Amino acid sequence: MPRLSRRGFIAGGAAASVALVIGASSSKADVVDKITLHRWLRIDTSGGITLLSNTSEIGQGTGTGLAQLVAEELDVDPQLIKLEMAPILPEFFNPGTNSYAVFGSRGLRGQFDAMRKVGAAARTMLVEAAAARWAVAPETCRTSGGKVHDSSGRALSYGDLVEDAARRQPPVDPVVKPRSEWSVIGKPAPRLDLPAKVDGSAVYGIDASRPGLLVATIIQCPVQRGRLKSVETAPALAVSGVREVVQLADAVAVVATGYWAAKKGAEALSPAWDLEGVPQKSSDSLISEMQKASANGKAYVAQGADGEAEAAAVKADFAVATRVHMASYHVPFLAHATLEPMNATAEVKGGRAELWLPTQTQSATRNAVARALSIAPENVTINTLLSGGGYGRRLEYDFAIQAALIAREVGSPVKLIWSREEDMTHGFYRPAATATLAAALNADGRPTAFTFRSAGPSPLADTRPGTFPPPAFDVSFLSTIATSPYALGRKLMTWAKVETGARAGFWRSVGASQNVFFLESFIDELAQLAGEDPVGYRRSLLADRPRELAVLDAVAREGDWGQPLRPGQGRGVALVSMSETVCAQVVQIEVGEDGHIDVQRVVCALDCGTVVNPNAVRAQAEGGIVWGLAGAFNAISLKDGVVEQSNFDSYPLPMLGQMPKIEVHLIGSSTIVGGAGEETVPPVAPALANAIFAAMGKRVSQLPLTASGYSL
Numbered sequence: 001m002p003r004l005s006r007r008g009f010i011a012g013g014a015a016a017s018v019a020l021v022i023g024a025s026s027s028k029a030d031v032v033d034k035i036t037l038h039r040w041l042r043i044d045t046s047g048g049i050t051l052l053s054n055t056s057e058i059g060q061g062t063g064t065g066l067a068q069l070v071a072e073e074l075d076v077d078p079q080l081i082k083l084e085m086a087p088i089l090p091e092f093f094n095p096g097t098n099s100y101a102v103f104g105s106r107g108l109r110g111q112f113d114a115m116r117k118v119g120a121a122a123r124t125m126l127v128e129a130a131a132a133r134w135a136v137a138p139e140t141c142r143t144s145g146g147k148v149h150d151s152s153g154r155a156l157s158y159g160d161l162v163e164d165a166a167r168r169q170p171p172v173d174p175v176v177k178p179r180s181e182w183s184v185i186g187k188p189a190p191r192l193d194l195p196a197k198v199d200g201s202a203v204y205g206i207d208a209s210r211p212g213l214l215v216a217t218i219i220q221c222p223v224q225r226g227r228l229k230s231v232e233t234a235p236a237l238a239v240s241g242v243r244e245v246v247q248l249a250d251a252v253a254v255v256a257t258g259y260w261a262a263k264k265g266a267e268a269l270s271p272a273w274d275l276e277g278v279p280q281k282s283s284d285s286l287i288s289e290m291q292k293a294s295a296n297g298k299a300y301v302a303q304g305a306d307g308e309a310e311a312a313a314v315k316a317d318f319a320v321a322t323r324v325h326m327a328s329y330h331v332p333f334l335a336h337a338t339l340e341p342m343n344a345t346a347e348v349k350g351g352r353a354e355l356w357l358p359t360q361t362q363s364a365t366r367n368a369v370a371r372a373l374s375i376a377p378e379n380v381t382i383n384t385l386l387s388g389g390g391y392g393r394r395l396e397y398d399f400a401i402q403a404a405l406i407a408r409e410v411g412s413p414v415k416l417i418w419s420r421e422e423d424m425t426h427g428f429y430r431p432a433a434t435a436t437l438a439a440a441l442n443a444d445g446r447p448t449a450f451t452f453r454s455a456g457p458s459p460l461a462d463t464r465p466g467t468f469p470p471p472a473f474d475v476s477f478l479s480t481i482a483t484s485p486y487a488l489g490r491k492l493m494t495w496a497k498v499e500t501g502a503r504a505g506f507w508r509s510v511g512a513s514q515n516v517f518f519l520e521s522f523i524d525e526l527a528q529l530a531g532e533d534p535v536g537y538r539r540s541l542l543a544d545r546p547r548e549l550a551v552l553d554a555v556a557r558e559g560d561w562g563q564p565l566r567p568g569q570g571r572g573v574a575l576v577s578m579s580e581t582v583c584a585q586v587v588q589i590e591v592g593e594d595g596h597i598d599v600q601r602v603v604c605a606l607d608c609g610t611v612v613n614p615n616a617v618r619a620q621a622e623g624g625i626v627w628g629l630a631g632a633f634n635a636i637s638l639k640d641g642v643v644e645q646s647n648f649d650s651y652p653l654p655m656l657g658q659m660p661k662i663e664v665h666l667i668g669s670s671t672i673v674g675g676a677g678e679e680t681v682p683p684v685a686p687a688l689a690n691a692i693f694a695a696m697g698k699r700v701s702q703l704p705l706t707a708s709g710y711s712l
Contacts, residue, residue, distance in 0.1 A: 076146045076158075321442070337630075449490045456500075481493060488541070612673075632703060654712065
């Protein structure tokens with residue numbers, strides 16, 4: 001992006017198309033330098049508006065929400081705003097993470113205030129420009145429909161004013177509209193990305209094209225972390241269309257004129273692999289290994305706390321408890337199973353690299369490719385294309401590095417496409433985990449102390465090696481446990497790292513997908529011991545949490561909690577509080593004699609604070625529920641280090657006829673802006689397991705549900 005001075009930028013205002021560029025600057029001094037670098041918003045002389053975004057479109061519709069925030073302040077229809085990806089410069093990084101990436105439901109909630117101020121700054125400058133032209137006070141002017149109006153009825157379009165506005169000093173801290181004046185935020189808005197997806201003009205990563213493009217596919221060591229020992233390349237080179245075979249440290253890539261030829265060439269190879277020192281474990285043995293490890297895990301100690309004193313206090317509470325209840329649970333690895341497999345297109349020449357790919361993490365990908373090619377990060381250009389699903393998998397950059405290395409070796413642009421089998425068997429999986437929970441109970445059956453001992457592989461260590469040196473604590477394993485809204489008394493939480501051989505990563509909802517199953521199953525057991533209704537028991541543990549209580553009451557009411565059911569039917573409930581959002585669900589099922597589960601209804605109450613686009617939030621919630629349902633019946637299992645599932649026949653996603661009726665009830669309780677993309681995933685599995693108990697009288701302590709003889 002050109003580094004123009006403010007004088008040079010304004011001097012260019014006489015050009016045929018002038019852009020008003022507003023940056024989210026924090027001080028007057030910043031404005032001079034950053035007005036040409038923080039190009040969040042452009043308005044050309046025809047009135048066209050372009051908003052830059054650092055949030056990848058992976059199906060969540062965040063871009064439309066960002067456009068609504070700016071449109072609210074500019075008084076325009078959000079459908080008139082065009083979205084573009086911002087350049088990968090520090091000025092566009094997310095302040096909370098210091099990265100150019102989207103994860104953790106941070107898309108809208110991370111930019112809610114900043115984007116409103118961008119729009120407000122532009123509005124202020126346009127109004128001032130109009131007021132100066134009319135020689136009136138800015139306070140007498142107003143904006144609507146992409147125009148500035150004065151009290152006499154005159155009006156000028158933003159396109160007419162943009163040259164004058166670009167010469168004005170942007171306000172340091174522009175005043176945004178109060179909530180009472182909102183007319184766009186909180187209203188349904190059609191997704192800006194949908195028309196192109198419907199008519200087929202949308203360009204996903206797998207659609208990328210370059211002049212002279214070759215296509216590659218890859219065979220990776222069946223055991224993750226294994227190395228390539230040798231390969232005879234002649235069989236692949238004998239396939240028509242195959243141009244080259246590229247050997248990488250842990251894989252073989254076949255490069256051809258098209259994907260089919262590359263795939264046929266890859267199938268002709270028989271690589272030899274080096275597995276020396278590589279774990280080759282099986283899932284059956286991992287469960288017992290994790291259970292043993294969890295008994296001796298490292299304790300989590302809150303900042304400023306005395307860990308030994310806390311542990312002693314918890315031990316004392318257990319010693320005087322009326323009753324102690326303990327239960328152990330286990331969840332398996334899960335795949336991301338994106339419908340678009342991993343892919344990247346790369347061109348490497350002259351000490352520079354350019355990539356076109358679907359990604360959730362542009363800055364980390366750029367830096368990783370630069371390291372792999374031994375070039376400077378500024379010599380790597382990342383072009384973000386649409387993603388056919390992400391769920392956390394595209395936070396990794398293994399496929400981008402492979403594409404760059406292959407392109408460098410071949411000397412031509414190369415599009416790398418993983419086969420479905422490679423994608424399924426070489427993921428960064430949702431960690432398998434085991435947890436033992438215990439509660440010291442008083443005479444009323446309420447916890448006075450609580451322990452949580454978990455074990456599993458570290459996603460931080462596997463996805464960001466070097467940033468997680470042992471023996472540090474992988475806090476993702478305590479997601480939603482350390483911050484649980486329930487009154488559980490004193491807490492002792494531990495975690496033990498277990499090497500499994502499979503790479504662990506971040507899966508939609510991160511550690512909450514495991515921990516909410518553990519905790520909500522356990523809470524249901526405590527309610528049973530107390531002889532109380534599961535919703536009523538939870539209410540007693542949330543007495544000091546009005547926001548969570550309101551959501552729980554709403555889902556119980558809308559989910560017909562307590563209403564009679566016929567034999568074989570059951571309802572289960574679960575709740576999560578994460579990312580400034582509270583979500584509770586009631587799942588209603590019917591269990592057949594053969595163990596078939598008919599999931600009849602999922603009722604979801606969701607309080608994510610301020611809702612920007614209710615249509616998008618409901619779509620996110622529905623998608624999260626589907627995702628949670630898929631996870632409850634699936635598993636990635638290992639046999640001697642090799643993943644056993646390789647396609648959707650062995651890792652099936654819910655079909656249309658298997659889907660329940662889903663009802664989403666949005667509750668706006670505050671001005672907080674919470675997440676909506678991950679928060680509806682975690683309650684599904686525990687609510688489903690609790691419904692099984694209500695229907696059958698049998699507890700489920702291990703996922704997938706197929707391990708207990710149930711099917712969808």
